[in-house]
Amino acid sequence: MKPELDAFWMPFTASRHFKKAPRLLVKASGMHYWDDRGRRILDGVAGLWCVNAGHNRPKVVQAIQAQAAEMDFAPPFQMAHPKAFELADKVAKLAPAGMNKVFFTNSGSESVETALKMAIAYHRARGEGQRTRLIGRERGYHGVNFGGISVGGISGNRKMFGSLLTGVDHIRHTHDPARNAFSVGQPEHGAEFADDLERVIALHDASNIAAVIVEPIAGSTGVLIPPKGYLNRLREICDKHGILLIFDEVITGFGRTGAPFAANSFGVTPDMITLAKGLTGGSVPMGAVLAKQAIHDVFMTGPEHLIEFAHGYTYSAHPLACAAGLATLETYADEGLLTRAGQLQAYFGEALHSLKGLPNVIDIRNYGLVGGVELTPIAGEPTKRALGIFLDCYEQGVLLRYTGDIIAISPPLIIEREQIDHIVDTLRGAIQRAA
Ligand code: PXG
Numbered sequence: 001m002k003p004e005l006d007a008f009w010m011p012f013t014a015s016r017h018f019k020k021a022p023r024l025l026v027k028a029s030g031m032h033y034w035d036d037r038g039r040r041i042l043d044g045v046a047g048l049w050c051v052n053a054g055h056n057r058p059k060v061v062q063a064i065q066a067q068a069a070e071m072d073f074a075p076p077f078q079m080a081h082p083k084a085f086e087l088a089d090k091v092a093k094l095a096p097a098g099m100n101k102v103f104f105t106n107s108g109s110e111s112v113e114t115a116l117k118m119a120i121a122y123h124r125a126r127g128e129g130q131r132t133r134l135i136g137r138e139r140g141y142h143g144v145n146f147g148g149i150s151v152g153g154i155s156g157n158r159k160m161f162g163s164l165l166t167g168v169d170h171i172r173h174t175h176d177p178a179r180n181a182f183s184v185g186q187p188e189h190g191a192e193f194a195d196d197l198e199r200v201i202a203l204h205d206a207s208n209i210a211a212v213i214v215e216p217i218a219g220s221t222g223v224l225i226p227p228k229g230y231l232n233r234l235r236e237i238c239d240k241h242g243i244l245l246i247f248d249e250v251i252t253g254f255g256r257t258g259a260p261f262a263a264n265s266f267g268v269t270p271d272m273i274t275l276a277k278g279l280t281g282g283s284v285p286m287g288a289v290l291a292k293q294a295i296h297d298v299f300m301t302g303p304e305h306l307i308e309f310a311h312g313y314t315y316s317a318h319p320l321a322c323a324a325g326l327a328t329l330e331t332y333a334d335e336g337l338l339t340r341a342g343q344l345q346a347y348f349g350e351a352l353h354s355l356k357g358l359p360n361v362i363d364i365r366n367y368g369l370v371g372g373v374e375l376t377p378i379a380g381e382p383t384k385r386a387l388g389i390f391l392d393c394y395e396q397g398v399l400l401r402y403t404g405d406i407i408a409i410s411p412p413l414i415i416e417r418e419q420i421d422h423i424v425d426t427l428r429g430a431i432q433r434a435a
Contacts, residue, residue: 014387023394028055031412031419033399041394044423045401046412049219049251050277053331054414060283060327067323076104076316084317087325091279091288094260094329094338096269101296104317105287108250108276109143112213114289115272116147117311119211119244125298128207128242132167135200135212135243139173141220142213142248142274151213154221169204171196171212175224177374181363182356183225184349190227194234206241211271216262219251222406223365223372231268238271244295245270250287254278255332255413257368258342265342265368271295281328286321337413341368347417351424352409358428359435360385371409373427375434385434392430398423 001019010018025041027034031054033041046052053060067083074081088102103118105111116134123131136142136151143149149158150165153173158164172193180187201209216231218224238245247270252262254277259265261273272295276287299308315321332338341348349366355373356364363374378385386402393400400423401408409423 030054030056031415039397042398042419042422043412044393044398045408045410047282048277048401049256049408049410050282052254052256052278052413053281053328053335053337054412057281057328057331059331059334060281060324063323063327064283064320067320071319074319076314076318077312080317081319081322083319083322083326087317087322087329088288090326090329091275091290095273095290096261096263098292098294099263099269099273099290100293101291103289103291103312104321105276105289106285106313106315106318106321107143107287108248108274109145109148109287110313111250111274111276111287111289112142112148112151112248113145114311115246115248115274115291116151116211116213118272118289118291118295118309119246121309122244122295122298123210125301130208131210131242133204133209134165134168135171135197135209136168137171137173137214137218139175139218139221139224140170140213140215140248141218142215143250169200171200173218173221173224174227174230176227177363180227182353183365184353185345185367186225187227191229191233193227194230194237197234197237201237201241201243206243209241209243211244211246212238213246213248213274215248215250216252216266216268217257217367217370219370219408219410220403222374222403223370223408225365225367226266231266235268235270244272246272246274248274250274250276251370251410254281255338255341255368256370256410258339258345260338279328280321280324281331283328284318284321284324285315286318286325332413335414340413344369344415344417344420348420351420354424355428355431358431361431369411369413369415373407373409373431375405375407375431377405388434389427389430392433393426396426396429398426400427 005019024036025033091102092100138153140153142152150168179189253275257265273290280286352371360376365372386405390402
């Protein structure tokens with residue numbers, strides 16, 4: 001290993017493997033990265049599901065440069081700067097009707113913690129302080145902080161970290177390959193998986209439960225598309241029992257599903273939405289929680305000189321992030337990107353499903369511009385087949401992502417049809433070579 005690689009303790013990386021043969025990206029533009037060997041790499045995962053408008057878009061670059069020169073930082077507690085209000089207003093205008101309050105964070109993980117705290121505090125402020133329990137879902141990913149891994153359902157992200165939050169339950173996941181393998185778009189079967197929520201409610205009584213959090217499409221666990229009717233049923237059950245419904249749209253937000261949010265695409269309005277990634281297209285770290293007016297208003301009581309919600313981050317609504325967010329939203333609007341995934345969905349889906357029948361391909365899932373290709377694991381060596389395919393594609397100049405033995409595809413929303421073909425053809429070759 002080169003000594004200069006030693007100090008950096010890398011996030012979510014097989015670091016000894018990586019440091020023997022590092023993959024270093026040094027430049028980006030539009031649909032592409034360039035690596036330190038000067039090779040051009042087609043970005044099939046929008047960086048890490050975040051670069052929705054493509055890389056280094058001129059308006060965004062210019063906005064960040066101008067903001068850095070004008071004002072580096074403004075304290076967000078008891079002070080503010082104009083772009084914070086402007087960006088909140090623009091995000092609220094994109095949101096489903098009634099979801100018009102925006103709380104800024106710096107990441108998806110922080111958005112999740114913020115939403116969970118808001119939910120518990122909301123019930124307390126309304127005089128139901130016993131509603132503290134939180135419900136997540138098996139295979140859910142809600143970032144890596146303690147709240148997020150507690151409601152999250154990926155055991156590898158939980159098992160090393162002790163007792164986590166107390167008062168958390170999980171409903172079952174929605175993966176059902178026996179009935180739904182190779183579904184194009186939303187699977188037909190499984191709306192009834194939402195009824196598992198009734199089981200948990202029966203166990204604890206609804207009066208003790210604050211909120212349910214789910215990803216509308218589960219991303220990190222390997223792209224699980226919600227069965228038809230499933231999210232509607234979750235909404236009905238939450239309404240019946242006075243439980244808040246939180247959609248974690250860190251991946252699905254900002255056009256991934258063909259609408260600004262998956263809540264729009266699936267026609268189900270939650271009480272809160274957690275955001276990050278596409279909000280600034282990955283250019284500057286930023287997250288946000290969108291909340292219904294009614295949730296916000298519950299806090300607005302008591303003496304006006306007192307802080308209503310004791311929560312926030314030094315870098316909430318950071319000027320660079322706000323400038324980047326405004327320019328990113330402008331780029332989405334200029335180019336119609338928040339609905340483009342809907343126009344490409346059929347083409348993308350067909351291309352992806354052409355991999356059916358290849359060796360070891362046991363399921364293909366797609367919605368909007370997100371897809372997953374599930375492979376049979378190598379006996380006794382889970383994740384190794386997908387790792388090999390990921391590395392092979394990278395050698396061929398295509399960046400994808402793998403999780404378990406699932407290959408995830410989630411390109412920038414500016415992708416062209418030939419680039420979809422190129423990604424799928426490269427993946428086809430790699431799957432065949434891995435057989
Ligand atoms: N919620 C969801 C639904 C996410 O997908 C987070 C929260 C946390 O966001 P931050 O910004 O704190 O990382 C995420 C993040 C992958 C992968 O390919 C996915 C994410 C992050 C890194 C890798 O599985 N999603």
